[in-house]
Amino acid sequence: MTATGSGQAAADPTDLDLVRLAQAGDLDAFGELVERNRRAVFRAALAAVGSATEADDVAQEAFVTAWCKLSGFRGDSQFRTWLLSITWRKAIDRRKRIGRWLKLAATPSRDEAGDDQFEVMDRVPSFERRQDVVLEGAELQAQIRKLIRTLPHKLRESLLLAGSGEHTYDEISAMLDAPVGTVKWRVAEARRVLRRKLAASGYSNE
Amino acid sequence: MSSNERFSRRALDDAIDGAVGDMMQLDPHPGLRRRVLSRLERSSRPRTLWTWGSWEVVSAAAVLMIIVAVVGGRWRQTPVEIAQTPTAPVALSAPVAPLAPSAPVAPLAPSAPVAPPVPASRPARNAMARSEAIFGPRRDRVSAASAARLAAEGEPVDILPPVHEQDSIAVAPIVMRPLPQMQELRIAPIEIQRLTVPALSPPR
Numbered sequence: 001m002t003a004t005g006s007g008q009a010a011a012d013p014t015d016l017d018l019v020r021l022a023q024a025g026d027l028d029a030f031g032e033l034v035e036r037n038r039r040a041v042f043r044a045a046l047a048a049v050g051s052a053t054e055a056d057d058v059a060q061e062a063f064v065t066a067w068c069k070l071s072g073f074r075g076d077s078q079f080r081t082w083l084l085s086i087t088w089r090k091a092i093d094r095r096k097r098i099g100r101w102l103k104l105a106a107t108p109s110r111d112e113a114g115d116d117q118f119e120v121m122d123r124v125p126s127f128e129r130r131q132d133v134v135l136e137g138a139e140l141q142a143q144i145r146k147l148i149r150t151l152p153h154k155l156r157e158s159l160l161l162a163g164s165g166e167h168t169y170d171e172i173s174a175m176l177d178a179p180v181g182t183v184k185w186r187v188a189e190a191r192r193v194l195r196r197k198l199a200a201s202g203y204s205n206e
Numbered sequence: 207m208s209s210n211e212r213f214s215r216r217a218l219d220d221a222i223d224g225a226v227g228d229m230m231q232l233d234p235h236p237g238l239r240r241r242v243l244s245r246l247e248r249s250s251r252p253r254t255l256w257t258w259g260s261w262e263v264v265s266a267a268a269v270l271m272i273i274v275a276v277v278g279g280r281w282r283q284t285p286v287e288i289a290q291t292p293t294a295p296v297a298l299s300a301p302v303a304p305l306a307p308s309a310p311v312a313p314l315a316p317s318a319p320v321a322p323p324v325p326a327s328r329p330a331r332n333a334m335a336r337s338e339a340i341f342g343p344r345r346d347r348v349s350a351a352s353a354a355r356l357a358a359e360g361e362p363v364d365i366l367p368p369v370h371e372q373d374s375i376a377v378a379p380i381v382m383r384p385l386p387q388m389q390e391l392r393i394a395p396i397e398i399q400r401l402t403v404p405a406l407s408p409p410r
């Protein structure tokens with residue numbers, strides 16, 4: 001939905017408008033909220049559980065929980081931030097339950113779930129990458145994914161959430177319950193650790 | 207690309223971004239909205255049915271539980287009748303007196319034939335019957351009747367007094383005796399005696 005003009009602002013309801021409708025029992029309004037936030041919710045869950053299948057389940061649970069708790073949402077914060085916090089808690093619970101993150105982190109969903117589970121167009125990265133990086137080959141990428149798996153939880157989560165392309169630092173800060181400065185430091189630290197390990201593996205002169 | 211090749215810091219940063227992007231640039235399964243909404247509709251539907259029929263279901267379950275409890279309680283209070291299985295009839299030649307503590311023991315005839323509960327055609331039973339027919343009744347069989355008979359004949363027999371049943375086993379009350387009074391522990395004062403060391407003899 002996009003704004004078509006100043007006189008048609010009502011045609012493009014904000015999240016808060018949709019929340020009010022949903023609180024009154026409008027399931028279609030809640031469906032619109034699901035559509036608007038499905039990607040951010042899914043990727044937040046993916047950063048925590050490391051598996052697309054699990055992340056999809058977490059996303060469903062998060063939306064259902066949000067619907068059940070919607071009457072308690074007062075609008076003090078943005079709906080998206082509130083929803084992402086619910087998602088993150090659900091994802092952490094799921095990760096604790098399955099305890100398989102360490103195995104799945106290095107082999108993300110496309111390796112695990114198979115080609116038939118995802119639309120090919122959904123996998124196309126949404127941001128542009130430099131051509132020379134793409135040409136560096138799969139070996140370095142695989143090595144980096146393997147090293148990301150070995151990062152501590154806090155560094156890995158911050159790095160993945162920041163690299164998802166869907167979350168601002170404020171949202172990540174709310175999800176991780178850490179100040180924005182701490183989140184930024186964790187991202188930088190994660191990159192530094194990865195560079196050091198890559199240098200130790202002979203990929204760099206550092 | 208070989209792992210021996212060197213990369214600049216910027217190239218490594220770009221490679222890290224690419225790897226993270228590959229891991230995270232995924233979308234949920236198509237139809238997430240439809241699945242969520244159908245799940246919400248499914249979860250709200252039974253709740254309505256439950257609200258309508260909840261009182262009937264709860265009251266019926268309560269009545270059923272009360273009936274089960276009452277019937278179960280009565281069933282437990284009824285005395286349990288032990289079914290007596292028919293046993294093989296034992297034919298006794300002399301009536302056996304009921305056991306009484308002071309009643310004299312009825313004499314048993316040593317050669318009183320006792321009908322076996324199993325057919326007498328078994329070889330063991332036949333062998334026993336033949337041995338008694340040959341050697342006569344065994345005299346050394348211990349029984350109250352044989353002991354009385356031997357005592358009457360004048361042979362030395364130790365006749366034990368009849369065993370009386372213990373009327374009841376009374377539990378003696380437990381009497382807690384007071385512990386002997388603890389004596390106060392007194393520690394004698396330590397006296398430090400002067401240690402006198404004899405003088406060593408001068409070395410030779």
